Amino acid sequence: MTAIAVENLSKRFGRKQALSGIDLAIAKGEMVALIGASGSGKSTLMRHIAGLERGDGGSLVRILGDIQQKDGRYGADMRALRGRIGVIFQQFNLVARLPVITNVLVGILGRISAWRGTFGVFSKAEKRAAIEALGRVGIPEVAWQRASTLSGGQQQRAAIARTLMQRSEILLADEPIASLDPASARRVMDVLADINRTEGMTVLVSLHQVEYARVYCDRTVALRDGKVVYDGPSDALSDSFLTELYGAASEELVLPQKLPVRPAAADPATKADAHAGRHVDEKTKTFEPA
Numbered sequence: 001m002t003a004i005a006v007e008n009l010s011k012r013f014g015r016k017q018a019l020s021g022i023d024l025a026i027a028k029g030e031m032v033a034l035i036g037a038s039g040s041g042k043s044t045l046m047r048h049i050a051g052l053e054r055g056d057g058g059s060l061v062r063i064l065g066d067i068q069q070k071d072g073r074y075g076a077d078m079r080a081l082r083g084r085i086g087v088i089f090q091q092f093n094l095v096a097r098l099p100v101i102t103n104v105l106v107g108i109l110g111r112i113s114a115w116r117g118t119f120g121v122f123s124k125a126e127k128r129a130a131i132e133a134l135g136r137v138g139i140p141e142v143a144w145q146r147a148s149t150l151s152g153g154q155q156q157r158a159a160i161a162r163t164l165m166q167r168s169e170i171l172l173a174d175e176p177i178a179s180l181d182p183a184s185a186r187r188v189m190d191v192l193a194d195i196n197r198t199e200g201m202t203v204l205v206s207l208h209q210v211e212y213a214r215v216y217c218d219r220t221v222a223l224r225d226g227k228v229v230y231d232g233p234s235d236a237l238s239d240s241f242l243t244e245l246y247g248a249a250s251e252e253l254v255l256p257q258k259l260p261v262r263p264a265a266a267d268p269a270t271k272a273d274a275h276a277g278r279h280v281d282e283k284t285k286t287f288e289p290a
């Protein structure tokens with residue numbers, strides 16, 4: 001089953017064409033990296049898939065088989081679809097003054113009555129589940145601390161715990177490791193890979209550095225100037241191929257040091273849907289094997 005299907009998605013902000021005719025299909029259970037130099041359109045694409053932004057005429061986004069938006073209009077099931085998608089951003093993921101556990105419990109707001117949500121009335125079982133979710137991401141001990149006291153990496157892991165509480169089926173992580181040190185970045189990526197594997201959650205993660213894509217994701221989609229310029233196996237993204245795709249801008253996508261190799265994370269059953277590599281020829285708009 002296709003979790004995310006984007007067809008001919010374009011978006012113009014004033015004179016800026018942020019996205020141009022994006023076609024993308026991500027199968028349920030895949031963990032896919034989205035890479036691209038600064039300004040290539042990664043966040044804009046993520047925001048459209050999350051249903052936070054509407055594309056221009058001719059655009060179509062389906063989430064888990066249902067129309068989320070078409071021709072710049074949201075579908076009827078928009079609210080329900082939003083509940084099935086968890087979103088993590090580079091920053092501002094948590095309410096700093098609230099305890100971590102309350103931030104995690106925010107994940108169930110879509111499932112409980114408005115008054116319980118407003119007054120923060122959560123049952124013992126819900127609190128236990130929130131602590132379990134924090135355990136799944138390796139930080140159960142911080143449950144009662146204020147979110148502002150957590151490190152950047154812990155904050156990202158708490159945000160992932162919130163999406164577990166939400167029981168989201170798709171996780172969109174927009175540059176979740178951009179402001180983290182390498183060790184914290186790896187821990188966050190480990191957690192994403194783990195919930196992809198064990199919960200079968202579909203993960204689309206945008207990354208600035210291609211090394212993380214190579215280590216953690218079987219498949220990478222590369223954007224340049226709002227267009228898909230590559231969609232295929234991450235290990236085909238050699239430094240020389242990146243230079244071919246991005247020219248001098250490829251330097252900002254490559255870490256000076258290599259990351260340690262990590263075993264493939266995705267469930268083999270879901271790999272059958274993985275796409276063969278395609279290098280997109282922008283002039284003819286045809287897809288060629290990389």
Ligand SMILES: Nc1ncnc2c1ncn2[C@@H]1O[C@H](COP(=O)(O)OP(=O)(O)OP(=O)(O)O)[C@@H](O)[C@H]1O
Pocket residue numbers: 013014016017018036037038039040041042043044045
């Ligand atoms: N709301 C907006 N209004 C006007 N222009 C926008 C808006 N959002 C994005 N853009 C423009 O669209 C282009 C793509 O931006 P986007 O943030 O998606 O890129 P990105 O690949 O996520 O970059 P970065 O890696 O720096 O976060 C940029 O030129 C940006 O300035």
